[in-house]
Amino acid sequence: MSFNDRLAERFERIAKILELLGEDKFRVNAHARAARTVEGQAADLSTLAGDKKALTAIEGIGPKIADKIIEFATSGKITELEELEARVPPGLMRVMEIPGLGPKTVAMLWQQARVESLEDLKRIIDDGSILTLPRMGEKSVEKIKKSMAFAAEGNKRLELGVAMPLAELIVYEVQKWPGVERAAFAGSLRRGKDTIGDIDILVATSDMAGTGERFTKLPGVVEVLSSGEGKSSVRMRASADLNRWGADADGQGVQVDLRVIPLDRWGAAMMYFTGSKEHNIRMRERALRRGQTLTEWGLFPNPDDGDPTPPHKRGIKPIAAATEGEVFAALELEEIAPEIREDRGEVDLAEHKGEKGGKGGDGPHRLPRLIEVKDIRSELHAHTTASDGKMSIVELAGEAKRRGFHTITVTDHSKSSAVAGGLSPERLVEHIEAIHAARKDVTGITILAGSEVDILADGSLDYEDALLRRLDLVVASPHASLSQEPVVATERLVRAISHPLVHILGHPTGRLLNRRPGLEPDMREIYAVAKAHDVALEINAHWMRLDLRDTHVKGAMEAGCLVSIDCDVHDPRDFDNLRYGVVTARRGWVTPERCVNTWDAAVLHEWLGKKRQ
Ligand SMILES: [Zn+2]
Numbered sequence: 099m100s101f102n103d104r105l106a107e108r109f110e111r112i113a114k115i116l117e118l119l120g121e122d123k124f125r126v127n128a129h130a131r132a133a134r135t136v137e138g139q140a141a142d143l144s145t146l147a148g149d150k151k152a153l154t155a156i157e158g159i160g161p162k163i164a165d166k167i168i169e170f171a172t173s174g175k176i177t178e179l180e181e182l183e184a185r186v187p188p189g190l191m192r193v194m195e196i197p198g199l200g201p202k203t204v205a206m207l208w209q210q211a212r213v214e215s216l217e218d219l220k221r222i223i224d225d226g227s228i229l230t231l232p233r234m235g236e237k238s239v240e241k242i243k244k245s246m247a248f249a250a251e252g253n254k255r256l257e258l259g260v261a262m263p264l265a266e267l268i269v270y271e272v273q274k275w276p277g278v279e280r281a282a283f284a285g286s287l288r289r290g291k292d293t294i295g296d297i298d299i300l301v302a303t304s305d306m307a308g309t310g311e312r313f314t315k316l317p318g319v320v321e322v323l324s325s326g327e328g329k330s331s332v333r334m335r336a337s338a339d340l341n342r343w344g345a346d347a348d349g350q351g352v353q354v355d356l357r358v359i360p361l362d363r364w365g366a367a368m369m370y371f372t373g374s375k376e377h378n379i380r381m382r383e384r385a386l387r388r389g390q391t392l393t394e395w396g397l398f399p400n401p402d403d404g405d406p407t408p409p410h411k412r413g414i415k416p417i418a419a420a421t422e423g424e425v426f427a428a429l430e431l432e433e434i435a436p437e438i439r440e441d442r443g444e445v446d447l448a449e450h451k452g453e454k455g456g457k458g459g460d461g462p463h464r465l466p467r468l469i470e471v472k473d474i475r476s477e478l479h480a481h482t483t484a485s486d487g488k489m490s491i492v493e494l495a496g497e498a499k500r501r502g503f504h505t506i507t508v509t510d511h512s513k514s515s516a517v518a519g520g521l522s523p524e525r526l527v528e529h530i531e532a533i534h535a536a537r538k539d540v541t542g543i544t545i546l547a548g549s550e551v552d553i554l555a556d557g558s559l560d561y562e563d564a565l566l567r568r569l570d571l572v573v574a575s576p577h578a579s580l581s582q583e584p585v586v587a588t589e590r591l592v593r594a595i596s597h598p599l600v601h602i603l604g605h606p607t608g609r610l611l612n613r614r615p616g617l618e619p620d621m622r623e624i625y626a627v628a629k630a631h632d633v634a635l636e637i638n639a640h641w642m643r644l645d646l647r648d649t650h651v652k653g654a655m656e657a658g659c660l661v662s663i664d665c666d667v668h669d670p671r672d673f674d675n676l677r678y679g680v681v682t683a684r685r686g687w688v689t690p691e692r693c694v695n696t697w698d699a700a701v702l703h704e705w706l707g708k709k710r711q
Pocket residue numbers: 550575577604605
């Protein structure tokens with residue numbers, strides 16, 4: 099959250115508490131207006147904290163509000179807010195956050211029914227006593243119940259695979275607006291985090307006046323939080339049913355912010371709003387050391403004359419601002435991919451050192467060449483109708499071929515995954531024959547016979563070795579007993595990785611985003627054993643899994659492990675999840691040669707064959 103956003107949130111809270119306490123209407127409005135003003139400012143107001151005149155020059159900010167901005171910038175708090183908060187029960191603030199529940203209603207609930215928390219409110223709804231209160235009919239209570247449920251799920255972070263298609267849909271629509279020159283999403287979504295808190299959309303347009311209005315009228319909008327020329331915020335329903343608006347879906351709500359950016363400042367703004375915060379701090383420090391100032395408005399020469407007014411407000415021309423490439427180049431840095439802008443050493447590595455092609459230094463390119471979707475040439479984890487997949491062997495192989503893969507491995511479930519249609523040893527034998535037979539139906543792609551074998555609770559595998567040896571590839575995955583103690587989980591996975599017939603450890607922790615945390619083994623032990631036994635750790639590309647997660651991938655790379663990026667295909671559309679797996683790999687600094695799916699057919703098949711000799 100930016101300084102302005104945090105400040106606006108505090109003014110909003112002051113206004114709400116004042117109203118709750120029945121204070122003077124004028125004071126309530128002054129703070130509500132200040133919140134909107136502050137939020138709509140493009141410049142970071144903390145940079146004006148030393149200049150009260152500059153603050154009061156902004157319309158909507160009077161001397162008293164300016165004092166509070168200065169206090170917040172210098173001390174991180176606003177005394178008045180703290181005093182006000184002391185006058186209301188802390189749980190009541192949560193009640194006020196329920197959308198659609200105004201301060202007047204909350205005050206009434208507090209005074210007449212002693213509601214001081216969400217639990218209190220839930221109690222009087224459940225026992226029906228809320229209906230005896232003024233203006234509380236069945237209909238209004240029903241509305242409150244819905245809002246409470248919405249607010250509760252609003253705290254959940256949205257999965258990458260739900261957020262990204264929605265953001266792309268928004269960008270697609272925004273690009274159609276008259277006057278729009280550029281539109282893109284930024285934030286943690288652009289960095290490819292597995293879950294995101296909100297969606298940031300930037301737009302450069304010659305028709306600024308209409309943007310707020312058009313944005314709030316997008317089909318997915320369920321609530322308008324604020325609307326202005328510079329910035330607008332809405333809440334949208336996101337649908338897991340991709341490529342359509344979620345307004346009528348049961349999906350979660352997500353806040354979407356639209357910011358209007360001048361075209362000639364596009365690159366600087368994209369960098370600023372993409373983050374991460376820690377990465378941006380590192381970049382600003384570098385600029386400062388070089389006698390420059392980096393802001394969301396550009397990279398500026400540092401005038402160093404003590405004037406705290408931000409450079410773009412003083413008419414100072416930026417050294418670079420229009421594209422990210424320009425800004426990186428002006429800072430003498432190689433361009434850093436969004437996915438690794440996390441302050442994990444990337445800025446130092448991006449520094450130009452030594453001559454191009456010459457000796458001395460480490461050469462000009464020290465950042466890893468990160469893996470891309472187009473590098474992936476095989477899918478090694480896929481299910482058919484034999485277990486819980488939707489395609490036959492031939493359909494699966496045809497789809498994989500259509501997508502340009504040289505190898506597809508059929509890996510249906512093993513016998514213990516009974517609910518997923520796991521195969522008995524007898525059925526697996528027949529299935530292997532069916533897979534071999536399919537090779538003459540679909541040519542131009544290698545169809546391998548494999549299995550996704552359950553790793554049982556003690557780390558043993560779900561089939562006898564003699565049967566496993568008949569398979570071209572074994573993915574060993576944990577599916578049950580996923581709340582084991584870390585020590586037990588480590589032993590379990592280590593045993594499975596050490597099995598001489600296993601090639602890949604599938605979705606290693608078994609986590610499901612927003613649903614279950616999965617196993618928490620000692621990952622360093624896992625990396626070490628996987629490297630020693632030449633087992634690839636899977637990055638399961640399904641957006642509900644993304645397991646290994648980014649930080650584990652980075653650890654695996656540092657430990658010298660191989661990874662396998664697989665879509666765990668059940669349905670033809672699952673192949674489309676590949677990009678989420680690749681983004682997660684990029685966040686973990688994976689280079690193509692460390693991912694077995696990028697290898698040529700001959701190299702891959704030889705690697706698989708080594709465990710069958
Ligand atoms: Zn699985």
